[in-house]
Amino acid sequence: MSETKKEPDPDLPKIIGRTRRLTSHHRVTFDRIFHSGGGYVLDFSDRTMSEWFEETLDLDIFQQRFQIDGSSKGKTLRGFVEVAEPRLVAKVLRALWSYRCGLDGYSEDDPDEEALLKAWLEQFTNELENASSLNLEDAFKDFSRDTTLPKLRAAIAGDLVAEKPDVALDRLHTYCVKRFRALLAERGTPVDASTPLHAIFGAYGKILRDEGTVSAFALPTLRVQHKLFEGLNDARNKRSFAHDNDLLAVSEAQFIVDSVLASLAFIERIEAERTTPDSDLDAEIPF
Template sequence: MMQSTAPDPNKQPEILGRTRRLTPQHRITFDQIFHSGGGYVLNFSDRTMGEWFEEFFDFNIFDERYQIEGDSKGKTLRGFIEVAEPRLVARVLRALWDYRCSLDGFVEDNSDQETRLKMWLEQLTNELENSSSLNLDEAFKDFSSDTTLPKLRASIAGDLIGNKPDVALDRIHTYCVKRFRALLADRGMPCDPSTPLHAIFGAYGKAVRDEGVVSQFALPRDCAEFCA
């Protein structure tokens, strides 16, 4: 007869190992950090909270899909934590922590307590990142000093989790134009700003073929025809 192993009450459950990302116990700590009990979130009004998310992450935090518990600021934020792409949630929580720490009256007076809350949030955000199935850092990298890239990447992530694939595709197109332009510039082959993506990609395909990095047969048919 197999013996069942009792769960360790001191072990912190992982995101993928629990039904909700914020258990009732975690919610108490979460609300303490962001002062989100009673429907509030830090010093935000509905307007300023919406503006903050639009400015830094380019999506509507008050979208209906996040209001699974209700439409107050606190309930909307907790709903976002539950359903949004985990990596994006981690980034939002880190940005909210930084914003919290910039405000008067929201940091704990007891430094030990503040350290405990910071460690708790770091553990939660690390778990979220490790559970993400969307590897944006590998797919979309800051490949140059272009200051628009971080916001572009964040916008793509927001569009992907916000059920806006048409907008995401448009921004991915912009990212690819920037990426292949940079790859060509690194080879001393700058492109005219008006050059379309298919022509840029064709020029890059020809460059890597001529360098012997890939063969003609490794290139997509359209690219191979363009490079001929």
């Protein structure tokens, strides 16, 4: 999975604004780093900027959705910072910083000034990573010694951070199959390898109901999750890279992914509470 998010330095003033990620005040520093005032970005032409983002980051930087304030290179880059997935923005800015440092004439002559700009960018990228709405750490767990699991989680996270939920669907389906099979095996209820995802989840949901793990208030929503995983199973088979398919529309794929992540995070909370010893719970009560 992607790297653990770094916490911003609490002793430094927050950079990200309430309504825009780059406030007018901090935009001055941003433009100073990337020489992006006046419509420019470092030494890029329109062509070389497009090529660099495509070849280095597999990203079409000149998408219309990034051009909220204009289509120049500088405005496009700042628009990308405003609207793209925060972890993706952080990844791009760090790569762009490395590119900048390899150029002649774009670093500050004063080493102290250069160090201040580097510290500012590190603070900004840390804040971006912590502002991400992707629920990856809560949803995905290292639940077994399966050596393919870390690679699977990393592949899913990489696609989601890169805003490619349509590409992630196949591997997200694989993770869910592995996770629910493992949860059933822990309870002594293994399932056949040919059992589809929604049937595996259905068996798990029945166990939760019978155990009384989920209250009557949450049970109806848990039943809805069965249809969610049936939908994921169908999308995986008919609209993902699992077969020679046309991919699902990005907006629809993102909706499915968001719903599955929320469901997985809820299930992990259920499992964490289930495995917490009663003595640990009692120890938290101060009376």
